[in-house]
Amino acid sequence: MSEIIDITTALSRLLKADRVLLICHKNPDGDTIGSAGALYHALKNLGKTVAVLCADPIPARYAYMDLTLYTGQFTPGYTVAVDVAGIQLFGDAIAEYTKDIDLCIDHHPSNPGYARSLLLDGEAAAAAEVVYELLVKAGIEITPTIADCLYTGISTDTGCFKFSSTTARTHEIAAKLIGAGAHLVSLNGILFESKSRSRIAIERIALESLEYSFDGRCATIFLTKEQIAQAGAETIDIEGITSLPRNIEGVEVGITIRQQPTGSYKVSVRTVPSVDAAAICAHLGGGGHRQAAGCELLGSLDNAKAALLAEVEQALCKG
């Protein structure tokens, strides 16, 4: 188990350290990269040797952070994991560097404490909020580039201030980052307005297949394995559209059915608070949370749909 430390202690250890290796989680998102990016520039501005390591490539959209990736150019003297909720999220490709993490900075309450010391704020909407507090405490100047990194972490992890994790503090920090020169317009354009061509292609297929049931209280979209392959859609594109049917006005149950390469049907169910998604899926051998659940169905599409809609009808009656 980690030693749980506060900002002051984390700070004194970071300021003493050199040859710092900042480690992101695999499939990196804006928060893990933005948090590492802010620390990278802050430590570099203090004259330290520092680099960023991630098991997967950093998406090109984050190029503005101007990071130096770790390619063995120094022997790490201090390793810091940022926004990595568990050791399994590092990725095997970088296992030699993740066995003995000195410090973990995180905001996931579930963090099991795999690092020697842990700076955790489970109330923070993003790891970047914790990094912001750390830099302010240190009196380190928030340059426009650091502000861009932190704004990226905070805005992406809150769906641009929409998710329930957003707090007054989140907005207060955003205000400070804008004051520090974050390039709001260009960042919001990159982070929130742009959709990949494969995402657009999969949305098109989804909307073509859209069917309403029960007077518009249920909406279902369906993707065949051939359509998914043809669209060049990646998992992230498909995960993204599972909220589409539920987000139509009047819809209480949104269903996404996607055919797997093996031919079975993977079903995602999203509901409004009054309807139990987990109950719908439980009767079909699946499970999940009250508003987001899933199951896998075999047989013909018509049979799968009929079984699903029978469960939906039950759930709508109870809801």
Place this chain on the structure above:
Amino acid sequence: MSEIIDITTALSRLLKADRVLLICHKNPDGDTIGSAGALYHALKNLGKTVAVLCADPIPARYAYMDLTLYTGQFTPGYTVAVDVAGIQLFGDAIAEYTKDIDLCIDHHPSNPGYARSLLLDGEAAAAAEVVYELLVKAGIEITPTIADCLYTGISTDTGCFKFSSTTARTHEIAAKLIGAGAHLVSLNGILFESKSRSRIAIERIALESLEYSFDGRCATIFLTKEQIAQAGAETIDIEGITSLPRNIEGVEVGITIRQQPTGSYKVSVRTVPSVDAAAICAHLGGGGHRQAAGCELLGSLDNAKAALLAEVEQALCKG
């Protein structure tokens, strides 16, 4: 021309007034309704008689504001226009009440000054920011309902903190409103996650017609008059999708062509900063801003497209 007044003067007049009629602009959006809603509750809590007037119905999604609409229940003693940038935006249906406006509270720098007195902050991202400053100056308690109204105005007028009008002050006010009890999660769900069925229908048609040109640097969508009618799409649905083609990764020029009831083609052009949309449209008899312009074309669709793409090619070469 209006007398230009400051917050203190506006406040003293409002506090002296009674039988206050708060007037929104036609086709009401979250800012005009939210600003009127916040003033409605603040003045009502001070014991005043007050009601809200709008030429068009208030959309059902704003029901949580719990407003009393004006139906002639009192003779107005003081009329206040909120977020109404010009007299033509009131709507003819309420003309008898809009000839002699006592106070206009606005954030549009172009406001011509049609009211007796004008409280204008052209730097504010929303009229609701001006109303917030007014209530704070008055020492009026920001109740959770007032916070909901103001959050609605600010978040909708900034595309949930994404548009270039968003400032540090916008986020600071959002932080205060959350602290005052704004129902962030429920509001964001209502305001930003839900799409109407007609909007979904028009997106489907748009994506089915999507064509890329110039190696994906230009994307075009096309809607026939029959498709628009069949989708039951309103102007607001169609305006909303004009940003769709430009927001695809790699696209520099996004074009929306919609056939008018008369058969002509209304063209909307949206571009990245490096490409001049106004120049594309100017050569076709239209005009507009650098990143958002439009024109109207006659003749066959193929000719219209060819003329447009020729201009796009020119603009891409210069960009």
